[in-house]
Amino acid sequence: MPELPEVETTRLGVSPYLKDAIVTQVIIRQFSLRWPIAAELADILTGQTIFQIQRRAKYLLLHCNSGTLIIHLGMSGRLRIVDIEAGDNDLQKHDHVDITLDNGHLLRYTDPRRFGAILWTSDPIEQHPLLVDLGPEPLTEEFTADYLWQRSQSRCCSIKTLIMNGKVVVGVGNIYANEALFLAELHPKSAAKNLTFKDHVALVAAIKNVLNKAISAGGTTLKDFRKSDGKPGYFAQELNVYGRAGSPCPRCESIIQHYKETQRATFYCPLCQPTISD
DNA sequence: ACGGCCTCCTGACGGC
DNA sequence: TGCCGTCAGGAGGCCG
Numbered sequence: 001m002p003e004l005p006e007v008e009t010t011r012l013g014v015s016p017y018l019k020d021a022i023v024t025q026v027i028i029r030q031f032s033l034r035w036p037i038a039a040e041l042a043d044i045l046t047g048q049t050i051f052q053i054q055r056r057a058k059y060l061l062l063h064c065n066s067g068t069l070i071i072h073l074g075m076s077g078r079l080r081i082v083d084i085e086a087g088d089n090d091l092q093k094h095d096h097v098d099i100t101l102d103n104g105h106l107l108r109y110t111d112p113r114r115f116g117a118i119l120w121t122s123d124p125i126e127q128h129p130l131l132v133d134l135g136p137e138p139l140t141e142e143f144t145a146d147y148l149w150q151r152s153q154s155r156c157c158s159i160k161t162l163i164m165n166g167k168v169v170v171g172v173g174n175i176y177a178n179e180a181l182f183l184a185e186l187h188p189k190s191a192a193k194n195l196t197f198k199d200h201v202a203l204v205a206a207i208k209n210v211l212n213k214a215i216s217a218g219g220t221t222l223k224d225f226r227k228s229d230g231k232p233g234y235f236a237q238e239l240n241v242y243g244r245a246g247s248p249c250p251r252c253e254s255i256i257q258h259y260k261e262t263q264r265a266t267f268y269c270p271l272c273q274p275t276i277s278d
Numbered sequence: 279a280c281g282g283c284c285t286c287c288t289g290a291c292g293g294c
Numbered sequence: 295t296g297c298c299g300t301c302a303g304g305a306g307g308c309c310g
Contacts, residue, residue, distance in 0.1 A: 003303060034286070034306085058304075075304055076288075094288085113287045115304060130306090157281065166305075173303055242303095262282065265302080 002073040004138070004171030004211055005235070007058045009218030010079050014107060015053045017081045018062065021101040022049050030096035034074060034117045037097070041120055045069065045099065056125075057134050057170035067122035070130065074115030082108050135169045138207050143169055145201040152192040152200065159195060160188035160261050163207065172207060174264045176214065178242045180206040182273060188266050190276035213238065241267040 002010070026042035038044075048064035055061070060079075062069040071079070082090050084104050097109040097118060109118065121128050136142035151168050152159075160181060163172045172180070181188050183206035186199055195203075217235040236243075240250050242265075245258030249269040257270050 006303080032287095034304090072304085074287095075302070111287095112289065113302090115286065155280085161281080164305095175303060263284085 002058060002075075002077060003173035003176055003214075004058060005176075005214035005218050007055055007060065007073060007171075008215050010073070011053055011055045011060055012218075014079055014081055017101065017103065017105045018050045018053050018107065020049065020051065021103050021105075023047065023064075023099055024102050025098075025100040027098040027100070028096070030094075030114070033096070033111065033114050034072070035119065037118050038120055041118070044120055050101075056131055057137075057166060058173075059131065061125060063125075067120055068125045070117065070119040070121065070125075070128070071109070072117040074111060074113060074117070076113040077109065077111035077116035080108050080110070081105050133167055135165075135167050138169050138171050138211055143204065143208075145197065145204045148204055149197050149200040152195060155192045157192055158188060158261060159186055159190045159192045159203070160266060162192045163203070164264075169207070171211070175239070175242045176207070176210050178267050179210045179240060182206075182241045182267075182269060183210060185272050185274075187273045187275045188261055188268055194276050241269060243267070 023045050026045045028037055028042060031037045031039070044067070045064070048066065050062050050064055052063040053060065054063065058072060060071040060073075062071065071077075073079070082098075082105065084100060084106055087098070087100075087106055090108075092110065094112045095108055095110050096114075099107040099109075101107070109116075119130075125131065136147070148163075148169070152162060155162055157165075160177050162168055163180065164174065164177050178188070180203060184199065184202040186195065186203060190199075214235045217238065241256050244256045245267055247256050248254065249256055249272060252269065252271045254269050254271040256267055259266055
């Protein structure tokens, strides 16, 4: 589930419970995630106060007294807040980590595919190897058409590959890359360097637009954030092309096409998103 | 430096 | 019903 809007929704949902809470206990049931959870994590984290919950790209950063807990949800990760008293009853398959707090709640990390990560660092967070080379946040003023244009000029890759590259801009996953290219009326395969400046203006606006809308839609699920596990699909009815191969384009009713672009499912409208020739 | 392919893992779904 | 192949929202690592 987690693309940037999901991670941001998660941050908004868990922050009120985590902020200024003290960790009283850490239970790790499964150490084997993308990278192994440090054996000493429970000892390190217990007793720490969580001061601030930040998001950078798709990483959640829990700033504590003596360092930062880095959480990534991978493809299938979720966080939820559970009442301590309900804790054992609520336990489900793939609930790998519990972080118990002094306010009667615990933060529970679930991840069936285990592509996610939970890492601790006591170094300055911006220098962490996973974060140091990341591009700008798409929803900040740093991410402009001028910037993306400049980053396109030396590239041979497709525009879709470019906007999904975290060193260029973070947080644009496969769904929103597809959707943003539809809104900007650009073929995913277009060579980045062949697009005009005007194309970049449209694309940057489309990326910001689709991410903001998805975050707003996530906000509506926020209400039942503590209930079950907020089913996905709340933004699904707003998707124009993703997952809609063979269906009519919502704009012109041409049939949505489908292919693989660097191993990722890619969808486009052949009429609205014309091919750019080299 | 860059682009493309592979990989980690479980679960859902479609075809036979 | 069950078995098997295919696919899935991420992204680091490796190779050319």
